[in-house]
Ligand SMILES: [Zn+2]
Ligand SMILES: [Zn+2]
């Protein structure tokens with residue numbers, strides 16, 4: 100990471116960029132118009148235009164399309180929206196089929212809330228559809244008596260205390276209430292409520308529920324109905340954030356499943372894990388499985404600890420030295436290699452690194468296999484640990500940034516607004532910076548899962564990937580530092596100052612640059628780094644290597660809109 | 672006596688009492704054939720003799736059903752078991768539990784003890800072989816003393 104001295108003068112916007120990604124940028128680029136942004140990863144820094152030669156520019160060309168697409172691909176629904184949509188759908192079906200609303204509701208639920216499916220099925224075979232959901236054309240039993248026997252309590256009651264579904268089977272209102280209430284309390288099965296008569300399939304709809312039960316039961320039923328509207332509908336899902344009651348309506352297409360709920364949680368609509376671009380759902384699943392796998396712990400134990408030969412507690416080896424001392428109260432001193440007492444070792448036996456007892460045992464074939472397995476487990480574990488640690492630290496960094504963002508919104512903005520005589524609406528650049536940090540930490544985190552699964556033999560890709568990731572790390576670090584540390588002085592300032600305006604320019608600039616870099620990074624990784632010419636020699640230094648890659652891309656810049664065969668899943 | 676009789680069942684509600692009295696009266700007037708209610712003064716627990724139907728595997732055999740009613744009968748299903756020794760049947764476990772959907776998920780408050788009895792007799796009558804369910808030992812072992820209403824039943828197919 101650069102030192103403070105390397106940080107540019109806040110006024111000198113160009114230097115932000117020069118230092119940052121060694122590209123060129125004009126002050127007016129800090130608008131959303133990042134299409135102009137040209138990131139020159141070539142360290143010669145002489146090639147100052149031409150969208151055809153670098154990793155950034157090509158992607159920037161279609162960024163408008165991408166933006167438009169991501170705006171259209173989903174809608175977040177609040178409780179009121181859900182209610183409204185459901186009502187609208189019911190109205191549509193009810194109008195088109197000329198049936199009561201509760202019947203339309205039963206049909207919609209049956210066909211997963213697809214209006215067109217209901218229409219199709221109904222007009223194809225109305226009778227079969229009616230039968231399958233218990234919508235009768237007319238009563239199956241008729242009574243003309245003034246009094247009827249309730250089929251549940253067997254009491255004989257005047258007609259006005261009796262109610263029936265379309266079938267006409269008579270039950271008293273009190274028994275209906277108990278029946279419906281019991282079913283509602285049994286769960287969402289109440290949405291397919293039928294007449295209590297065992298031989299009867301007549302559906303009991305929401306109208307009867309509303310007419311015959313308590314307000315508490317009515318509300319429960321309505322909740323199940325709303326839940327069904329989201330859960331049984333193939334186009335909608337609940338936001339998985341704990342406590343969030345919004346749902347997301349997703350329109351397929353575009354290949355990007357990331358969804359940002361109004362509660363600020365971002366998730367993947369496809370797998371409902373936390374948003375994970377640039378890695379795909381399969382990789383996320385593998386990675387999560389990997390993280391929770393018991394076997395990994397076993398490997399850890401296998402590679403780093405052995406039971407103390409005396410007290411049998413696991414002893415972890417954290418130094419190169421083979422002379423182990425068990426933790427108190429045992430304190431047994433032994434040799435890591437042969438697990439023999441250390442008192443048997445020493446000059447006589449050849450010292451710790453050449454424990455002849457170990458050598459002897461190895462010759463006898465006693466420790467050989469066990470030791471070899473430990474060695475193998477250790478190597479694979481080291482790789483995993485490397486990626487996991489960085490994945491996890493970006494995760495916690497993101498959590499921290501989220502709480503800082505919250506602190507900013509609830510406390511600091513108001514304070515800054517006071518001190519610097521600036522309306523809070525003019526301080527949006529700070530919130531935007533923090534939102535960007537949160538987003539970047541998320542992306543960066545997943546690049547470590549990406550890196551873990553990038554096949555070892557794809558050397559050029561690995562190197563280019565690590566270069567991009569390194570740039571991303573340091574760029575984000577710079578933004579994070581500016582938003583966190585440099586902001587501090589303005590929170591304790593006496594009053595408005597010119598420096599604050601400079602700070603605004605700088606932070607907004609860093610936010611924009613970082614945003615662009617990460618968006619392009621995500622696209623490049625999603626593309627499977629397809630632009631890396633695997634034949635490019637990668638034995639040179641970083642800058643030479645990157646130049647080589649840029650050149651390689653220049654040759655295929657025209658038209659050849661390839662999308663990456665994702666070779667990155669080849670590894671376990 | 673089976674250990675699965677519910678330990679501290681709540682007393683019947685007023686609605687349940689009324690309904691059971693009507694059922695009992697109807698039963699005495701018009702008992703389902705093949706069944707005999709053993710008269711006790713306990714309205715909440717009925718013991719019923721089942722006589723195997725002539726011409727079936729259970730002809731001339733007598734078994735005992737025990738029917739216990741919950742507080743909110745008939746909204747909730749009664750607990751129905753055979754008092755061991757239970758008939759050898761592919762849907763009846765040796766502890767007396769019966770795998771029959773109307774006793775659990777498919778219960779409806781419009782059903783009665785009498786309609787349950789008829790279903791059980793028809794289940795017995797359609798048997799072609801006298802044997803226990805395949806998972807009898809495992810099930811009975813795991814049950815120890817619990818009511819069949821606590822079992823998550825996965826109903827055997829209708830072909831006995
Ligand atoms: Zn009916
Ligand atoms: Zn009634």
Ligand SMILES: [Zn+2]
Pocket residue numbers: 338339340343344345360361362363364
């Ligand atoms: Zn949400």
Ligand SMILES: [Zn+2]
Pocket residue numbers: 356367368369370371372375379380383
């Ligand atoms: Zn996913």
Ligand SMILES: [Zn+2]
Pocket residue numbers: 407408409410411412425426429430431
């Ligand atoms: Zn020890």
Ligand SMILES: [Zn+2]
Pocket residue numbers: 434435436437438439444454455456457
């Ligand atoms: Zn040794």
